[in-house]
Amino acid sequence: MSTEDIAMRALRFETFGDPSVLQLAQIPRPQAGHDEVVVQVHASAVNPSDVKNVSGKMPHTTTPRTPGRDFSGVVVEGPAPMVGTHVWGTGGELGFTRDGAHAECLLLPRGGVRVKPSTLSLDEAACVGVGYITAWAALVDGAGFINRQTVLVVGATGAVGSAAVQIAAWRGAHVIAAVRDASREAEARALGAKHVVFTEDPITFAASVKEITDGQGAQVALDTAGGAQLDATLAAMAHKGRVAVIATPDRHVPIDLLSFYRRELRLIGVNTLSLNAADCAHILDDLAPGFEIGALHAPRIGATFSLEEAADAYNHVTHSRSGGKVLMKIK
Amino acid sequence: MSTEDIAMRALRFETFGDPSVLQLAQIPRPQAGHDEVVVQVHASAVNPSDVKNVSGKMPHTTTPRTPGRDFSGVVVEGPAPMVGTHVWGTGGELGFTRDGAHAECLLLPRGGVRVKPSTLSLDEAACVGVGYITAWAALVDGAGFINRQTVLVVGATGAVGSAAVQIAAWRGAHVIAAVRDASREAEARALGAKHVVFTEDPITFAASVKEITDGQGAQVALDTAGGAQLDATLAAMAHKGRVAVIATPDRHVPIDLLSFYRRELRLIGVNTLSLNAADCAHILDDLAPGFEIGALHAPRIGATFSLEEAADAYNHVTHSRSGGKVLMKIK
Structure with a gap:
């Protein structure tokens, strides 16, 4: 067996910091044990959480580590x-407590x-x-849509918000998209x-939602914004x-806690880092039919x-204002 | 049929205000229609929500009205x-949108x-x-205990808190009672x-709960205090x-919303005014065995x-510091 057979290229970080801490390294190619698979990675998105992870903002990450969730x-x-099947996946452990997808090969259960x-x-x-998994985990498993x-859906044109709008519309919801201003209206529609x-x-925001819903308000919300927006979302x-x-x-x-308990609202915190690749695969099972039918x-x-351009890719996630996913093509 | 047969004494208020707005009036005694009962009231608690109700702080109350939930x-x-059975009950509509129990007779489904x-x-x-219904609705139906x-249980020696501690202990919970200071410890135990x-x-509060739970924190909480205490409760x-x-x-x-979503917490608003007498009767079915066995x-x-002393009773609820329920004995 030659060196080419047993080594692979992987993005690695040993210390936390800006994307310059990422090194392209030769490390042993993983081998599948019982009930495991090795995936030759075709491509992997670079998500904001990957960048935060490398910068040291995630609480459970251990190093040295290969990042990459999707x-x-x-x-x-x-x-x-x-063997030979074309697969997809994502996991809240990938790049955090288990080596992730910014590498030529990925070992998974x-x-x-x-x-x-x-x-x-x-x-x-x-x-x-990440976008769709988070939207599903928040809307369906979290808020019980x-x-x-x-x-x-607050922040309806963002990565998670746009997934949430599509999921809800696919499932027959009456979807109200909240965006910052009129410049994003067409995209939301x-x-x-x-x-x-x-x-x-924030004042007219809740009133607008109430008006659309005949004074009732929304039954379920995904607030991707947080911060001061949350109280306005609760009011809606x-x-x-x-x-x-x-x-x-x-x-x-x-x-507004008085209004919160009087109206018997529920606030649900969702953190997809707690969903591992197997958990996420079950959600992909739920999502796949929506992609198959084009919804x-x-x-x-x-x-x-x-x-090789990994640092540029990571910097692009942080600094680009042009939108769209940042893709790392590996093979 | 004499006047005694068709009239009854009832506490009434036509305008909102302090307990002096309450008048003891002769009004027609209700008659049971299909699937209804008339209860000759033996006694009725005066709850803080009755006092708030008469003072005009409840959003849905219509007048003229007879107050009294329990x-x-x-x-x-x-x-x-x-007919002839000894009954109990309570309802979030009683005294608010339907005449309540501070009267000689009470008409109910x-x-x-x-x-x-x-x-x-x-x-x-x-x-x-009210105390037990609220504790059950919050702990079991709300927080999913x-x-x-x-x-x-935060505020463990209060009306709702003391009910919650007993319910949780009866159901085999590992109960951590939170009280203001050591003066209430014996009562909580x-x-x-x-x-x-x-x-x-508030700093040592969460640390104490974590220490008791081997660093894990509580799985379910009923926070009867609200206000600034809530964030400390969430931290625990x-x-x-x-x-x-x-x-x-x-x-x-x-x-702390960052910590809230990262730890996937859930905040559940509970308002027992939304439970009518029939809803509450189902909860009383759940509670009754606990009273029967002395738990x-x-x-x-x-x-x-x-x-006749109704105004004094209402004032006592507001001003007394001695604790214990305020009971209006009617028959």
Whole structure:
């Protein structure tokens, strides 16, 4: 066996810091044990959480580590029926407590991968992970969204928000998209929102949602903004409304607690880092039919980098204002 | 039929204000229609929410109105098998949108009353309602308490808190009682708390709960205090912990939202005014076995008044510092 067979290139970090701490290294290629697979990675998105992770902002990460949560690729080792299949996946442990997808090969439990939808290219499949998993975990598993409810998505054109609007619309929800201002209205409607409201004025925001819902308010919300927006989102909810939160720019956030308990609201914290690749694969099972029938769409790819350009890719996630996913093409 | 047969004495208010707006009036005695019962009221607790209601602080109350949520008494009209039974009950509509129990007779749907536990006197049965219903609705239906979890009850010696400690202990929970300071520790332990922590120092509060739970935090909490205490309660929770809130002295309350979503906490607002007498009767079905076997105890009666002394009774609820339930004995 030559060196080429047993080594692979992987992005590694040993200390936390800006993307310059990332090194392209030759490390042993993983081998599949019982009930494991090795995926030859085709592509992997670079998510904001990957950048935060390398910078040391995530609480559970151990080093040295290969980052990268989302992936697509081909199974090259594992149970015979799986070898050669084109798979996708993502996991809250990948890049944090287990080596991730910014490498030529990725070792996973066999339950951590799924055959990708036929309607998605491998490039597209690599971009679905974190955004859609978070949207599903927050809306469905967190806030308990049931088909055909009135759903408010705050930050509707963001990575998670755009996934949430599509999921809710696919499931027959009456979707109200909240975006900062009118410049994003067309984009929100194209995703499937029936109504668009603006967050720039917190007073008229809740009133707009109430007006759209005949005075009732939204039954379920995903607030991707957090911070001061949260109290406005809570004000826009119906009695017993459920609000999932996944992020916040400010740590200490005031809520109107009197109104909260009187209206029997529920606030649900969602952190997809607690979902491992096997957990995420179950959610991909739920999402796949939506991609197969064209109700869900992979996010637009904004920029593509090679593994050698990893630091540029990471910097692009932080500094680019052009939107779209940042894709690292590995094979 | 004489006037005595068709009239009854009832406490009435036509305008909102201090207890002096309450008038003892002769009004028509209600008659039971299909699937209804008339209860001859034996006794009725006066709850803080009754006082707030008369003062105009409740959003949905219509006047003229007879107040009074909790009751015990004897069925004097209704389906034959129910007539003569000793019943108890409570309801979030009673005194708000439907005439309540501070009267000689009370008209209810038949599903709004239950035979009281044999272990409770009629006086005791009249004092159980709001406190126990709120504790159950918050802990079990709200926060999803499952037998044998670690439960934190903040304000453990209050009306709702003391009910919650007993319910949780009865159901095999590891109960941590939070009280203001050491002066209430013995009382909390007597209710069934395994551990007692103090809220007077919010920093050591969460640390104490963590220490008791081997660093994990509580799985379920009922925070009867609200206000600034809430963030300390959230800090004391385990990953995916659920906190029910039922009251707050301050409207705008800050929470650490970053920690909230990262630890996947859930905050659940509970308002028992949304539970009508039939809803509450189902909860009384759940509670009754606890009273029958002596695991749950009626709250101590602190003061007793007659219907004629209603204003004094209401003032006592607001001004007395001696604790115990305020009971209005009607028959």
